[in-house]
Amino acid sequence: MFLINCPYCGEREQVEFSCGGEAHIERPKNPSDLTDDQWADYLFMRKNIKGVQFERWNHINGCRRWFNVARNTATDEILKVYNIGESAPSISGNNPTTPSGEPVIGSGNLSSSFEKK
Amino acid sequence: MNLQQDNCINSLSNNKVENHFGVEIQELPFINKINVRIDINDNQNIIKCGKLINAILPIQPNTYVKNDNVKAIWLGPNEWLITNNQNLYSNLKSEIGNIQASVTDVSENRTVIRISGEQIFKLLSKFLVLDLEKNLPDESSCAQTLFVKVPILLVRNNNEKQIPEIDIFTNRSHANYIYNLIVDGSQYLDF
Ligand SMILES: [Zn+2]
Numbered sequence: 001m002f003l004i005n006c007p008y009c010g011e012r013e014q015v016e017f018s019c020g021g022e023a024h025i026e027r028p029k030n031p032s033d034l035t036d037d038q039w040a041d042y043l044f045m046r047k048n049i050k051g052v053q054f055e056r057w058n059h060i061n062g063c064r065r066w067f068n069v070a071r072n073t074a075t076d077e078i079l080k081v082y083n084i085g086e087s088a089p090s091i092s093g094n095n096p097t098t099p100s101g102e103p104v105i106g107s108g109n110l111s112s113s114f115e116k117k
Numbered sequence: 118m119n120l121q122q123d124n125c126i127n128s129l130s131n132n133k134v135e136n137h138f139g140v141e142i143q144e145l146p147f148i149n150k151i152n153v154r155i156d157i158n159d160n161q162n163i164i165k166c167g168k169l170i171n172a173i174l175p176i177q178p179n180t181y182v183k184n185d186n187v188k189a190i191w192l193g194p195n196e197w198l199i200t201n202n203q204n205l206y207s208n209l210k211s212e213i214g215n216i217q218a219s220v221t222d223v224s225e226n227r228t229v230i231r232i233s234g235e236q237i238f239k240l241l242s243k244f245l246v247l248d249l250e251k252n253l254p255d256e257s258s259c260a261q262t263l264f265v266k267v268p269i270l271l272v273r274n275n276n277e278k279q280i281p282e283i284d285i286f287t288n289r290s291h292a293n294y295i296y297n298l299i300v301d302g303s304q305y306l307d308f
Contacts, residue, residue: 008178008193008194009178009179009260009261010178010179010252012246012247012262013246013247015246015263016246016262016263061261061262061263061268062260062261062262063178063192063193063194063196063261064192064193064196065193065194
């Protein structure tokens with residue numbers, strides 16, 4: 001559990017919010033031109049970064065508004081809250097190192113060498 | 118189905134006020150509720166709505182304004198709940214319910230449980246994740262949050278000189294759940 005600073009209501013508990021997944025994923029302009037692989041990539045493939053990740057959140061049990069959050073997924077530290085439509089801030093943050101040396105991307109599965117194109 | 122006469126909490130029918138260890142609980146009689154959504158930059162509709170309800174729609178998050186008949190409660194940057202004991206809905210609907218703004222009658226969506234007493238902030242803190250001192254600072258404050266698991270809207274009625282009084286707007290189907298927890302929580306408040 002952690003606190004999120006809703007742009008309207010101020011600091012509230014995380015249980016009042018709902019995470020809408022990775023932010024800044026643009027819907028392809030011409031979906032019919034895509035190959036199945038490209039479409040699947042748009043629909044299902046997410047970065048799952050260990051470190052600073054840009055996410056969409058909704059204050060579902062409050063003002064019900066969407067906004068973007070830059071969150072360090074390893075520490076749950078929220079580095080920035082910004083509006084929908086704004087581009088991602090340039091925050092790199094320090095990705096924590098782990099004894100097992102997990103990769104930054106796809107860290108949930110060490111055997112995977114997948115990197116998002 | 119007409120729910121207007123129905124009371125959600127069985128033991129609180131006919132506007133009965135119960136007192137549990139100094140906490141007074143009442144289910145308020147039916148009141149009209151209108152959900153209004155207007156773009157904050159749409160001055161024309163904002164002003165029109167203000168004239169019809171005879172109050173200025175609050176822009177400040179988590180506040181409400183009231184006059185004798187109407188409360189206009191902030192729900193979001195372009196969304197308000199207007200409670201009234203007149204019949205404002207048809208006027209609002211015809212005047213501002215157009216393509217830019219929406220007016221929806223939500224009267225039967227929620228019921229209002231009013232609790233009052235010196236200890237109610239303490240009582241509510243047993244069930245809320247919200248910091249009440251911070252989020253309900255004065256008599257024009259309201260807040261949307263969770264009551265254990267269910268979504269509620271809190272409206273504070275008293276100023277700091279009066280006995281604390283809070284209206285809890287809740288879905289009708291959750292009213293008994295909240296009532297039971299409040300009655301239960303009203304014990305052992307001197308912790
Ligand atoms: Zn909010």
